[in-house]
Amino acid sequence: MTKLPTWADVVLVPVISLLLAAFFAAIVLLAIGQSPTQALTVMVNGALGSAYGWGYTLYYATSFVFTGLAVIIAFHGGLFNIGGEGQAMLGGLGVALVCLYLPMPHWSLTLLLAMGAAMIFGGAWAAVPAYLQAKRGSHIVITTIMFNYIAAALMIYILVNILRPDGSMDPASARFSDAVGLPKFHDIPILQDLFLKYDAEGALKLGKDGLPSYQRVPANVTFFIALAACVGVWRLLWHTKLGYEIRAFGKQEKAANYAGISSFKIIMVAMILSGAFSGLMAINNVMGQAERLLQNSAEGAGFIGIAVALMGRNHPLGVLLAAILFGFLYQGGASLGLETTIPIELRTVLQGLVILFTGALDIMVRMMLGWFFSPRHAQAKGAA
Amino acid sequence: MPNAIPAIELKGISKSFGPVQANRDINISVPKGTIHGIIGENGAGKSTLMSILYGFYKADAGEILINGTLTAIPDSQSAIRAGIGMVFQHFKLVQNFTVLENVILGVEDGPLLKSSLSKARRVLADLSREYELDVNPDALIEDLSVGHQQRVEILKALYRQADILILDEPTGVLTPDEADHLFRILKGLKDQGKTIILITHKLREIMEATDNVSVMRRGTMVGNVKTAETSPEQLAELMVGRKVLLEVEKGTATPGEIVLKVENLRVRDEAGVERLKGISFELRKGEILGIAGVAGNGQSELLAALGGIHAASGRVTFKGGDLPLTGAGANGRARRDAGIGHIPEDRQSLGLIMDFTAWENMAFGYHTLPKYQKNLFEMDNNAIRQDTEAKMAMYDVRPPIPTLAAKNFSGGNQQKIVVAREIESDPEVLLVGQPTRGVDIGAIEFIHKEIIALRDAGKAILLVSVELDEILSLSDRIAVMFDGQIMGFKDPENTNERELGLLMAGVSGGAAK
Numbered sequence: 047m048t049k050l051p052t053w054a055d056v057v058l059v060p061v062i063s064l065l066l067a068a069f070f071a072a073i074v075l076l077a078i079g080q081s082p083t084q085a086l087t088v089m090v091n092g093a094l095g096s097a098y099g100w101g102y103t104l105y106y107a108t109s110f111v112f113t114g115l116a117v118i119i120a121f122h123g124g125l126f127n128i129g130g131e132g133q134a135m136l137g138g139l140g141v142a143l144v145c146l147y148l149p150m151p152h153w154s155l156t157l158l159l160a161m162g163a164a165m166i167f168g169g170a171w172a173a174v175p176a177y178l179q180a181k182r183g184s185h186i187v188i189t190t191i192m193f194n195y196i197a198a199a200l201m202i203y204i205l206v207n208i209l210r211p212d213g214s215m216d217p218a219s220a221r222f223s224d225a226v227g228l229p230k231f232h233d234i235p236i237l238q239d240l241f242l243k244y245d246a247e248g249a250l251k252l253g254k255d256g257l258p259s260y261q262r263v264p265a266n267v268t269f270f271i272a273l274a275a276c277v278g279v280w281r282l283l284w285h286t287k288l289g290y291e292i293r294a295f296g297k298q299e300k301a302a303n304y305a306g307i308s309s310f311k312i313i314m315v316a317m318i319l320s321g322a323f324s325g326l327m328a329i330n331n332v333m334g335q336a337e338r339l340l341q342n343s344a345e346g347a348g349f350i351g352i353a354v355a356l357m358g359r360n361h362p363l364g365v366l367l368a369a370i371l372f373g374f375l376y377q378g379g380a381s382l383g384l385e386t387t388i389p390i391e392l393r394t395v396l397q398g399l400v401i402l403f404t405g406a407l408d409i410m411v412r413m414m415l416g417w418f419f420s421p422r423h424a425q426a427k428g429a430a
Numbered sequence: 431m432p433n434a435i436p437a438i439e440l441k442g443i444s445k446s447f448g449p450v451q452a453n454r455d456i457n458i459s460v461p462k463g464t465i466h467g468i469i470g471e472n473g474a475g476k477s478t479l480m481s482i483l484y485g486f487y488k489a490d491a492g493e494i495l496i497n498g499t500l501t502a503i504p505d506s507q508s509a510i511r512a513g514i515g516m517v518f519q520h521f522k523l524v525q526n527f528t529v530l531e532n533v534i535l536g537v538e539d540g541p542l543l544k545s546s547l548s549k550a551r552r553v554l555a556d557l558s559r560e561y562e563l564d565v566n567p568d569a570l571i572e573d574l575s576v577g578h579q580q581r582v583e584i585l586k587a588l589y590r591q592a593d594i595l596i597l598d599e600p601t602g603v604l605t606p607d608e609a610d611h612l613f614r615i616l617k618g619l620k621d622q623g624k625t626i627i628l629i630t631h632k633l634r635e636i637m638e639a640t641d642n643v644s645v646m647r648r649g650t651m652v653g654n655v656k657t658a659e660t661s662p663e664q665l666a667e668l669m670v671g672r673k674v675l676l677e678v679e680k681g682t683a684t685p686g687e688i689v690l691k692v693e694n695l696r697v698r699d700e701a702g703v704e705r706l707k708g709i710s711f712e713l714r715k716g717e718i719l720g721i722a723g724v725a726g727n728g729q730s731e732l733l734a735a736l737g738g739i740h741a742a743s744g745r746v747t748f749k750g751g752d753l754p755l756t757g758a759g760a761n762g763r764a765r766r767d768a769g770i771g772h773i774p775e776d777r778q779s780l781g782l783i784m785d786f787t788a789w790e791n792m793a794f795g796y797h798t799l800p801k802y803q804k805n806l807f808e809m810d811n812n813a814i815r816q817d818t819e820a821k822m823a824m825y826d827v828r829p830p831i832p833t834l835a836a837k838n839f840s841g842g843n844q845q846k847i848v849v850a851r852e853i854e855s856d857p858e859v860l861l862v863g864q865p866t867r868g869v870d871i872g873a874i875e876f877i878h879k880e881i882i883a884l885r886d887a888g889k890a891i892l893l894v895s896v897e898l899d900e901i902l903s904l905s906d907r908i909a910v911m912f913d914g915q916i917m918g919f920k921d922p923e924n925t926n927e928r929e930l931g932l933l934m935a936g937v938s939g940g941a942a943k
Contacts, residue, residue: 285808290790290797297783303739304772304780305795306763 050412050419060357060404062411067399074395080388092381093374097240101231101263107373111272112327113351114358114365115279116320121360122283123316124296129175129190130324131348132197133168137325138332139204140167142339145222156226160333161326168325169318171197176317180310205341219339228334229267232260266334276362292316324348356405375400435498437462437594437625443492445478452478454649465616465626467636470646471669471870472841476629480596484516485509515587519599521579525572529565529582533589550589557588561618577608595619596627601635605724606898606931613639633662645669670871678878683906686715689890690859695744697731705731707914713859713890720905721894724934728914729894730775733863737772738765762795771857773848775864781848782836789818789832792851825850842873849877859890866900878904898927912936
């Protein structure tokens with residue numbers, strides 16, 4: 047197979063894969079008697095057409111950045127961490143415990159504590175499969191999947207038996223106090239101006255107190271932490287001894303031993319870091335949005351992270367872009383459910399197609415492009 | 431010439447992979463009933479040419495004539511039908527099948543094996559008698575020696591009625607005795623009218639076994655000569671394109687004090703089999719101790735144990751202190767910190783991370799050195815890159831591009847990266863495994879010079895190689911290993927290949943311990 051030029055590999059392959067996914071999504075829509083163009087318009091308008099839409103898209107993207115980064119850290123170490131979902135649930139538990147029992151006078155201090163707790167809980171949940179892999183050779187893919195189920199069961203037990211407030215029927219914790227709520231985009235000075243409400247005449251809508259009122263969106267300061275995390279993971283993997291060792295181990299385990307890199311240490315550290323980043327996602331959804339711990343708080347973001355990492359070519363920048371794409375699919379899919387008769391489940395189909403074409407069938411696109419870039423093709427073109 | 435129509439004629443064969451032209455307008459004619467050698471450095475295009483002949487690749491241009499008829503060979507099935515058989519360097523045998531089962535694999539007569547097996551048994555018996563190719567047809571492949579496995583490969587080709595036999599580097603894994611036997615078999619096949627193509631990088635084998643020889647350099651055929659009318663020096667010059675010193679220039683050693691003392695070293699593999707059965711030797715400053723032996727007799731385990739990669743028992747004293755042989759203290763980095771460098775046998779799976787760039791590889795194993803750190807957290811990637819540029823210039827690594835991935839360098843240049851890294855770290859003891867395996871002649875000369883220069887600087891070198899020529903020309907003392915033990919120590923001035931060959935085969939000489 048011809049090696050593609052870098053620009054084609056990085057830009058052309060994902061774009062063509064996406065177009066293919068869109069093409070097949072259109073066929074599915076036609077098959078259920080819906081208009082693909084209308085669906086696309088609704089999705090784009092709903093997710094990207096307004097500051098309000100972006101406020102949701104970026105909220106979802108923030109979660110996916112964390113779980114995507116988690117997958118790539120482990121993957122560079124040659125470990126396939128499927129357990130992001132469970133690690134994110136445990137991270138949520140850590141966040142909830144801090145917010146419920148250790149609230150600080152200022153939200154930023156609580157946030158620091160909550161981040162620490164999320165990373166420790168998520169990391170610890172990943173540490174057990176890591177240990178089993180490093181010491182017992184139990185395959186990490188199997189054990190991390192099993193730990194997702196264990197995490198789900200554990201969360202139900204804790205929510206129902208321990209954290210559920212008296213008298214509540216909901217398997218959920220009590221609501222966090224207002225003091226620990228994270229600033230949303232509509233609370234942040236300057237940024238909030240994008241979310242001002244206007245009335246039909248185009249004049250500012252004022253609240254009862256005479257101040258302008260804002261559209262409420264779930265995107266919050268965690269988004270900026272996610273951006274910082276991308277930079278951090280990039281520095282970690284390509285600029286530190288630890289990153290060097292993780293990548294060397296991931297490429298050639300045998301050679302890593304020759305260089306004196308301990309496989310036990312790398313498996314443990316890479317997985318704990320991976321679990322910590324999965325756990326960190328909880329500050330976005332649990333602390334930033336729900337403001338209490340719900341059952342199934344991760345909502346599948348742990349699994350989306352795998353697709354995001356695949357599509358992002360295991361690079362933090364790619365993860366960021368892919369996370370925004372999946373945020374668009376999530377929010378756009380929700381708009382479909384609200385504004386059209388297309389069932390909301392269609393977004394699962396869309397995600398499936400995107401994952402199929404960008405992840406699994408990506409080699410097919412590469413082969414087709416390879417033919418275009420092959421010297422023989424260039425010669426044939428020159429001769430014609 | 432025995433026959434006017436050549437068995438194989440290649441006309442104007444060209445093949446390129448992207449921008450790399452692997453074969454350029456190759457013309458070659460192999461007369462029937464001869465042994466034809468093809469010699470060339472790594473990457474000269476020998477394997478590509480043979481892969482085209484065997485149907486693995488399709489040539490971009492050119493014609494293949496078999497016995498005078500134009501033949502298209504789109505796949506290996508067609509090659510077999512055209513009477514071509516190939517014996518690969520790495521055998522393609524099913525380990526837990528018997529010899530018979532391997533021979534009929536893919537050419538069974540019908541769904542039931544019984545008739546195929548009994549037919550094969552008859553044919554095999556005839557072939558064995560005819561060509562001195564005796565193998566027990568009911569033996570499992572995994573129980574056979576490497577030499578016997580190779581015979582099975584030859585039998586497989588003959589059973590498929592091959593008239594033309596291609597052997598790719600067939601002696602790499604054989605003892606000198608087994609190699610001699612192979613050449614006797616090949617002569618027998620030739621006498622029966624078979625045509626043989628022998629691909630090798632060993633000049634001695636070309637001189638010994640072939641009738642004609644073709645020399646390849648950088649994708650082109652630079653010479654077709656009768657073996658009787660040429661010399662090793664002339665062939666080497668053709669291969670490299672300049673005069674080459676085949677003999678290593680080396681002054682006498684001035685061994686100093688003992689720096690490494692190995693006593694009763696034992697290693698068990700994962701399956702619990704003892705691979706190293708009590709090895710003892712001493713290594714002095716300023717000497718090269720060569721370890722000769724057929725691959726797989728414990729040399730790899732010896733290097734792994736001393737290099738801290740594999741746990742071992744026994745006692746190893748280095749500069750007066752005990753080296754830990756098990757546990758956390760026994761790892762590659764601890765050995766390097768102590769002053770033991772290691773050029774591993776297999777650079778592609780151990781010595782280098784093939785996907786890493788040259789500069790990342792130049793720090794491999796040394797990535798924790800203070801000079802490569804920018805601060806407490808970050809590595810100083812720029813410093814490593816500069817360091818790499820300097821070392822690439824010193825060791826003439828081509829192309830001298832630190833950001834190129836290791837896998838994109840030729841074998842010789844990959845090895846130069848490893849050699850530069852390990853020698854420039856200035857070790858007290860350097861463990862060297864197969865320093866010139868898959869390395870072209872030009873680079874071999876260079877690497878040998880560097881090893882001798884290190885010895886002359888008063889360092890101790892343990893050299894493991896399956897190339898007897900290399901052991902004989904570099905070593906100041908030779909230890910021969912067989913079945914995890916040292917069969918004896920020899921002085922390279924007072925021994926020869928025959929004597930070493932016997933020890934390598936496990937036949938104790940008078941001097942064995």
